[in-house]
Amino acid sequence: MTASYFDGWYADQSASSAKDRLMQRHLGLPSEVVPNNTLPWTGLAEVATMLRLEPGGRLLDLACGRGTYGGEIARRTGASLSGVDFSAEALNAARRAHPEADFRLGDITATGFGDDAFDAAVCIDAIQFGDPQSAGFAELRRVVRPGGRVVLTCWEARLRGDERVPKRLQHLDLAEGLGAAGFTDVEVQERTDWETVELGLNQEAAALDPGDDRALKSFHDEAVRSLPNMPLVRRVLATAVS
Numbered sequence: 001m002t003a004s005y006f007d008g009w010y011a012d013q014s015a016s017s018a019k020d021r022l023m024q025r026h027l028g029l030p031s032e033v034v035p036n037n038t039l040p041w042t043g044l045a046e047v048a049t050m051l052r053l054e055p056g057g058r059l060l061d062l063a064c065g066r067g068t069y070g071g072e073i074a075r076r077t078g079a080s081l082s083g084v085d086f087s088a089e090a091l092n093a094a095r096r097a098h099p100e101a102d103f104r105l106g107d108i109t110a111t112g113f114g115d116d117a118f119d120a121a122v123c124i125d126a127i128q129f130g131d132p133q134s135a136g137f138a139e140l141r142r143v144v145r146p147g148g149r150v151v152l153t154c155w156e157a158r159l160r161g162d163e164r165v166p167k168r169l170q171h172l173d174l175a176e177g178l179g180a181a182g183f184t185d186v187e188v189q190e191r192t193d194w195e196t197v198e199l200g201l202n203q204e205a206a207a208l209d210p211g212d213d214r215a216l217k218s219f220h221d222e223a224v225r226s227l228p229n230m231p232l233v234r235r236v237l238a239t240a241v242s
């Protein structure tokens, strides 16, 4: 998927709040939070704790989108926030929401930051977009200092190479990718509780009539596409040490 695809997607999101309200209800988000992923708010709290950031620590949000979750983690931990995304539209919204943070246009595989620039990094529902995916894991390893932690949320095919699931998930293996990039203490857990939340969200989105609301329409279409695939993928949370 290209940056211009995501620019259009974010422009549609900003023009409608109905989709946000639907997601907020299922994910348990406060009303001011604009979601770009399906991680429940309780999951965000877990991710923030797992990063083990100290106040003043340096956090990278890789593929940060509108900076929503990275901004909340920085607020909770007292860390300074940098974010990278290839969507200029998303970064404009991120900068408006978090003027204190450093948001930069860049790629999952080439952030533009220096070696060991961060104490921790988070990548929510986006590492699958790296091209190649191995370069995304390698970039995380390069920019997070030795001993720093990374936390990723994503999906994996239950059956490796399953051609029925979206192509970018068919061979994604977080444990293997993080290990090959040189991370240690790699732990990947399936989150059935998050799968249940996502199922409820997709069922409601697939059943609704989006009318001419473009954000709701793209969400509805994606839910219709995703529902049959949901049993074929597992929702995962990965942690590792650089």
Ligand SMILES: C[S@@+](CC[C@H](N)C(=O)[O-])C[C@H]1O[C@@H](n2cnc3c(N)ncnc32)[C@H](O)[C@@H]1O
Pocket (backbone or CB within 6 Å): 001, 006, 035, 036, 037, 062, 063, 064, 065, 066, 067, 068, 069, 084, 085, 086, 087, 090, 106, 107, 108, 109, 123, 124, 125, 126, 129, 130, 131
């Ligand atoms: C599902 S959204 C998640 C956004 C954000 N992590 C969050 O949780 O709110 C995926 C994000 O990945 C970004 N993205 C996709 N491919 C990318 C790439 N190759 N380089 C940088 N960003 C990318 C998109 O622009 C989008 O913001």
